[in-house]
Amino acid sequence: MIDNKNISIDSNADFAISTFTNILLNKLIDLYTPNYTDLVIICIGTDKSTGDSLGPLVGYFLDKRLVSKNKNIHLYGTLDKPVHAKNLHEYIDLINKTYINPFVIAIDASLGLYNRIGFVTVWDGPLKPGSGVNKQLPEIGNIHITGVVNIAGFMEFILLQNTRLNIVMKMANIISSSIIYSITKLNMDNKNIN
Template sequence: MSILPMTRHYVTHTDPAASMRLASRFGSYFNLLPPCRRIVVVCIGTDRCTGDSLGPLTGTLLGKYRSPEFEIFGTLENPVHAMNLASTMDQLYGRFEDPFVIGVDACLGQAASIGAVLVGDGPLRPGAGVNKQLPPVGDIHVSGIVNIGGLLGYQALQSTRLNLVMNMAGLISRSLLVGVRMSAERAIKPAAP
């Protein structure tokens, strides 16, 4: 779970156009990447806490697409969490030269923002919402507001509705896939005469 950085693009998971809005945002990032720069999605969280399972659920849903266009770290089967985040990031940077990393994590926010997905420049700070010091993750970040922040941060994560988390994970995974595919199609289309 992370604290939100300042720059971000915001959509609610109930917006009928949310998937296309997010896909367009992702596509705008991916279109700027050189073809040799590998996209790596790092989905942070644990399935032991409903609210914090947004990352692993997103990674698992993305993994079902088996796309050669990006790599995934963090699924329900092999989660990336506080105990293995640093070693996972070391492994990632050892395996890929100059990857474009997308950090995905749950976060807490205001009651009116629950269900919102935020995409922004720069890394997310996993664990900051529950006072953990973990390495920052991502060239860009995706944060899903799953519950109310405040003094009861960890309890709020424990009492988060799974339906909300599943809907948000589906939205994020679909949008990432469409954004990657849109940018890949543009990259291979011949230039207009």
């Protein structure tokens, strides 16, 4: 499914990582301009719920493979230090006070139609966390990435608790790998220009 504002990939598709890497790289080439001072990745969710652990799992993988190697990339939300509904305001305040003009990528699990479970989407504009479970939380992000972990519409909290870890892990791997590969490619291209 392709349109100008969002692009999705089925996590079960062949070449899902390379396809989503290209999607994300094109989005970053278009929107992540040199006037941004830093790249901030905020992974929202909690490890207390399988379905809501997508963000912290992505953060865990990124922390180990990307952030420690890049001084202008900053990560919030891991398994050790999750960003969730109760502390999201604090982290948004911290980001706003710490960085002058950051480009923010927000990542979160979402609920959707049955035939969209397992789809990962990159969207223009800010993430509206908690909307799938009727929570009013502040928006964040220049772009955001969501993964549909389960169906929406009825007893969302129970559905999040009973989401298959396999689905969440597969999407977390695709998202984290695609972020790493697209940022690496973007950095290599920028070095070739200079």
